[in-house]
Amino acid sequence: MDPNYVDPSTQPTPFKTYPHFFRRFQLDCGQPMQSFLQFTSAITFQKQYRDGAYSLRVNPSAGALYPTEVYVQLRGIAGLIDGLYHLEVKTNSLTLIYELIDDGLEAYLNDVRLIRGCILLISCAYFRSSWKYKHRSLRYCFLDAGHHLGAIEASAFAHGLATEVQFDFDHDALNRDLGLAPQEFLTAVVVVGERREKSVRRLRSPLPFVPATDYFEPSSFVEAGYQATLVPAEHFQPLAQPQFPIAPAALLAAAQQRRSARRFQPAQIGHAAYQELWEFLRQPIATAQGESVELLAVVQDVAGIPPGLYRENHCLQLGSFRETVGYLCVNQAIARDSAVLFFVVAEGQNYRVALQKAGILGQRLYLAATHLDLGCSGIGAYFDDETQAFLHTEQMVLYAIAVGVSPG
Numbered sequence: 001m002d003p004n005y006v007d008p009s010t011q012p013t014p015f016k017t018y019p020h021f022f023r024r025f026q027l028d029c030g031q032p033m034q035s036f037l038q039f040t041s042a043i044t045f046q047k048q049y050r051d052g053a054y055s056l057r058v059n060p061s062a063g064a065l066y067p068t069e070v071y072v073q074l075r076g077i078a079g080l081i082d083g084l085y086h087l088e089v090k091t092n093s094l095t096l097i098y099e100l101i102d103d104g105l106e107a108y109l110n111d112v113r114l115i116r117g118c119i120l121l122i123s124c125a126y127f128r129s130s131w132k133y134k135h136r137s138l139r140y141c142f143l144d145a146g147h148h149l150g151a152i153e154a155s156a157f158a159h160g161l162a163t164e165v166q167f168d169f170d171h172d173a174l175n176r177d178l179g180l181a182p183q184e185f186l187t188a189v190v191v192v193g194e195r196r197e198k199s200v201r202r203l204r205s206p207l208p209f210v211p212a213t214d215y216f217e218p219s220s221f222v223e224a225g226y227q228a229t230l231v232p233a234e235h236f237q238p239l240a241q242p243q244f245p246i247a248p249a250a251l252l253a254a255a256q257q258r259r260s261a262r263r264f265q266p267a268q269i270g271h272a273a274y275q276e277l278w279e280f281l282r283q284p285i286a287t288a289q290g291e292s293v294e295l296l297a298v299v300q301d302v303a304g305i306p307p308g309l310y311r312e313n314h315c316l317q318l319g320s321f322r323e324t325v326g327y328l329c330v331n332q333a334i335a336r337d338s339a340v341l342f343f344v345v346a347e348g349q350n351y352r353v354a355l356q357k358a359g360i361l362g363q364r365l366y367l368a369a370t371h372l373d374l375g376c377s378g379i380g381a382y383f384d385d386e387t388q389a390f391l392h393t394e395q396m397v398l399y400a401i402a403v404g405v406s407p408g
Contacts, residue, residue: 006132008051012213014066014128015090019210023096024088025080032159033077033118036192039155040120041070041089041148044256057089058255059151060366062140062380067128068148069184069212071097071121073105075114075193084178084207098207107202108170108177109189114200117193121174122148123184125212126226130219138225140380142352143399145187146359147378152190153286153360154255154367158248162241164191165287167353168233179207183216185226188356229352237290242283244364245276246371254370261375264337264404271304273372274340277403278312280368281342285360291349293357293398296391298325298341301404309391316392328387329379329400338402339374343387345395358398365401375406 027038045056054064061067070087072094074080084098084105105119106112122145129137129144149165156163166189175181244251281295297310298321308318326336335341342365344358362378369376379400387397 010131011065012128012131012215014055015088016069016086016125016210016212017088017090018086018095018097024091024093025085025096026091026093028079031079033074036155036159036161037072037087037094037118038092039158039252039255040152041087042092042256043089044258055090056259058258059144059147059363060258060260060378061144061147062129062378063132065128065132066144067124067126067137067141068144069123069125070148071123071178073100073115073119075100075104075118076116077118098203101204102200103203104200105174105189106200108174109166110168111195112199113195114198115191115193115195117191120152120190120192121178121186122188122190123180123186125184126219126222127183127213127216130222131217134219135221136381137219138222139355141222142187142355143359143362143378143380146356147363148359149188149190149356150360150363151255153242154251154363156192157242157244158252158255160248161192163286164239165189165285165289166191167287167289167350167356171230173202177203177206179209182218182223184212185223187352226352229350231350233289233350235290235292235349236288239286239288240284241286244283245279250371251367254367258366258370260366261334261377261402261404261406263334263407264339264375264402265407266301266337267339267405268301268303269339269374269403269405271302273374274302274305276372277340277365277368280364281361283364285357289353291346291353291357293344293346293354293361294395295361296343296345296393298343300341301339321390324390328390329382332379332381334377334404335379335400335402338404340403342401342403343391343397344399344401345391345393345397347395351396354396355398362399362401365403369403375404377402
């Protein structure tokens, strides 16, 4: 038997659900904050396969396994109790899991001032991914968390909201007090709201553990890998908001229409479209944590640009590399047939942070490509050392994203 084979009937559940007696609030798109929350995680399409239906969402996921979950703290939002909620994607609702008094999530952040608005937490129920991808799931969990951050970024931009992504907070205490550890772990926080000159204390009591999957098999590799990333930030940058070259309604439409391409037809994309992809990528990520990531592009068929390896518009090496990149991406035809293949690389800094930033950039490419009627596919499997040598870099290769012309 193929050692990489997994029986699809054993896939763990892709949705976390709190018990029925927890109070639920259906999200109302007529309310701006609730509309924002809905478009961070919404189901956009039901796909039928022989073994059942799969729910596709605004955020892409390796293997459509969706390990990420979202928790939200709300304060001062009309029609909703001040409290902690689980965003229940399957039912498009908020499940109230804790009511606030003088406590809150702010006390686990570096800035403990009260936030009027919302705080979103991204977690990974890692067994959903490790069930199939084993050790590689550590990479895929962080990339998928980045995709989800990118979906939050897009929804915030479309709703006129400013965000601040935080990667540095008291992970261990928050994982414990939210009842997540060890089956789930938090990867990032997003603040959307106004700070007040008032501090709050930590949660009065820990939340009960509720499993995110119907069964669970631990991975000491994934859990140790996560713990190794929980180090204080060392690099900082000014906080700046992205300004995408697209109307808010068009960005929401792209989010709803986004799909992962399965194949490309070898065909040219326009020069203007290629430059617009870069315009999405150049926008700042709204975080003060400054681990830098860099983009390289293997141009294969773009109008007016000779094939070769580029750093933005600077050519590093001319040449046709279709067969090479197809091989490097574990013989995937979608890499070979793409019009351009982007690689995200970074210095050996915080792996969790760098991969989430790579995932944000990947989500931007998905949305930009969809808006331009192009296809996009994220590629997390490649021969790391050989890809690094091909790119002439000593930086870690974090992600490959293929953009091209979809058939028909």
